[in-house]
Amino acid sequence: MKQFQRTVEDFTCEQCGTFVTGNGYTNHCPNCLYSKHVDRFPGDRASTCGGLMKPIDVIVHAGEMVDVIQECQRCGHRHTNKLSDMDNREVLMQVMAEQAEKRAKGLV
Ligand SMILES: [Zn+2]
Numbered sequence: 341m342k343q344f345q346r347t348v349e350d351f352t353c354e355q356c357g358t359f360v361t362g363n364g365y366t367n368h369c370p371n372c373l374y375s376k377h378v379d380r381f382p383g384d385r386a387s388t389c390g391g392l393m394k395p396i397d398v399i400v401h402a403g404e405m406v407d408v409i410q411e412c413q414r415c416g417h418r419h420t421n422k423l424s425d426m427d428n429r430e431v432l433m434q435v436m437a438e439q440a441e442k443r444a445k446g447l448v
């Protein structure tokens with residue numbers, strides 16, 4: 341059913357299987373925060389990599405989680421993705437906890 345013209349991409353998350361309805365602004369899965377490596381620069385869809393981008397860190401600004409940093413599991417490319425209200429806070433807390441643990445162990 342086509343309602344109106346907009347570049348939105350619906351996709352099924354390859355990491356957790358959630359069906360994601362695109363809103364034109366985000367291409368990551370709100371459930372597990374993974375996305376696919378399709379951009380060389382945000383939004384350009386110029387990358388042919390297609391690897392899964394894993395959430396590896398969260399940027400907190402003024403007590404609010406604002407961005408998630410993702411790293412491609414195939415080529416190691418990193419990028420920052422804006423968080424939306426729909427994103428799973430529990431998963432983000434988990435990502436931050438893991439990152440804090442790695443920092444404490446001197447791994448990053
Ligand atoms: Zn997912």
Ligand SMILES: [Zn+2]
Pocket residue numbers: 377389390391412413414415416417
């Ligand atoms: Zn990649």
